[in-house]
Amino acid sequence: MTTRDFRQIQWDSQLEEDCRRIVRQAVSEDLDRGHDLTTAALIARDISGEAAFVARQTGIACGLQAAKIACEEMDLNVAWQAYLADGDSLAPGVSLASYSGTARDMLTGERVALNLLCKLSGIASLTREYVDRIAGTRAAIYDTRKTTPGWRHLEKYAVRCGGGRNHRTGLYDAVLIKDNHLAIAGHSGPLSKAVTRAREFVQQQLGSGSSSTIIEIEVDTLDQFREVLPVRPDIVLLDNMAPEQLTQAVRLRDAEAPDVQLEASGGINLNTIRAVAETGVDRISVGALTHAAPWLDIGLDWKT
Template sequence: MTAPLPDLLIEPVVRAALAEDLGRAGDVTAMACIDADAKLSVAFAARKPGVAAGIACARLALAALDPEARFETLVADGAPLAAGTVLARAQGNARAILSAERTGLNLLGRLCGVATLTRAYVDAVDGTAARIVDTRKTTPGLRHLEKYAVRCGGGVNHRFGLDDAILIKDNHIAACGGVAEAVRRARAFAGHLMKVEVEVDGLDQLEDALRHGPDVVMLDNFSLDDLRAAVAAAKGRAVLEASGGVNLQTVRAIAETGVDVISVGALTHSAAALDIGLDAV
């Protein structure tokens, strides 16, 4: 199972989401309808099959409003979920539980959705050497959580931000005068721990790039035939990443060309939230 994120990284997101929902006056419906000392027991259950991710978000949302609440996690992040699977149970102040409900469910459902879609892609390339990786096409403010959910689904993280790897794309190449010059400059700039990746859109650019020793070459919108030709031409001199035109119908054929990784923006920008419900028990 995926190593869990520290609460320290999750709490700021949860608290910001709670503050957005509670607004200036708090949950006026709960205050109007429910006694201040009323207690409630609830269960978080999957209403559709999927993959668990982000259960801590629900726990921390409740803890922020009722530090004395009891929260029992019943499945681990990364575990497959059948429809009806209970992910967690909680007991505590009724007002707090109902006020935290939507924030907890929004984050939990979103992350389970990312993990579920990722698992579908990972399963689609099973038996090949290709790994499924994410991109920076994430929801602002949720990147570390969504990339965690990708790991829960069996995927691998690409770079987290602009500062942890050099990725030379088409506009960088245009600005500095060509693929070879861009890679040469990047290699001269990079420290011994920093990877250099360059995006190419044709086999001619691939050869220009490889002469200057990039760690990774992104093959942008290559046909299947050109992907196979790129694998043969590279001869293991760089990690090859296929990007563009990837969906659940095409990903298997892309993987079978022999590329090392396949980047899929849809894992985070197009994943539908998994339907998770909270019910009194």
């Protein structure tokens, strides 16, 4: 079976620059004219202090590097100290990090840092819940492109910190033939022709680089699945199929095209994912990882 996969996001210079862009936007939202009016009115310039970012619930830490970057981009007069790394487990009362310095700067930067930590830790934590639910099966949990505009790379990084895998990053790095493509193109022949056409196009456009480009097609019936199996797309997305249908698809794949990977998708949640994984599919994509993850409760506790 093919071991090819989509590009997996990791913390690198590109992701760091993405984070800095997001932080700059967040700062402009909070400090439109360069002032924190409440803090400037009530807190003297010479007051200093120390505070810790503390988990209020169980989960997975993510956003520690992002929060540190927030302090740098805001040019805060603070010293940042991380106690954990992205991907580490959290329990109520555990300190993720602390910072110390002038109280004005600490108060001004508090919300931007917390927003990054709470949002990204929430995604990582929900991902870990899904991963844990399918432990012992062959399936892996994948995200989707259902991400917050501008946040895609950071959100996909959070999925990785939770133990999930990244599906395609954008429209540019893989082929995924869906029903709307076929409907608009007026495609009425066998679905296998669409796969062949896409493969030929990629080969023409990318030449030697085409071998690393994944070709995936979505089907929603077993008849459609049988149509595409002979041309061996890299992945077949089995959309909204019941576990019984998924089991049949796995048996067909194993008998006729064992190198094709099968991805289940569509309305899968924490209550249903175990049954889906036990059918033998290789991948399960879950949009909720990024579009429905609740923020993890993390607070800033001042040390007195």
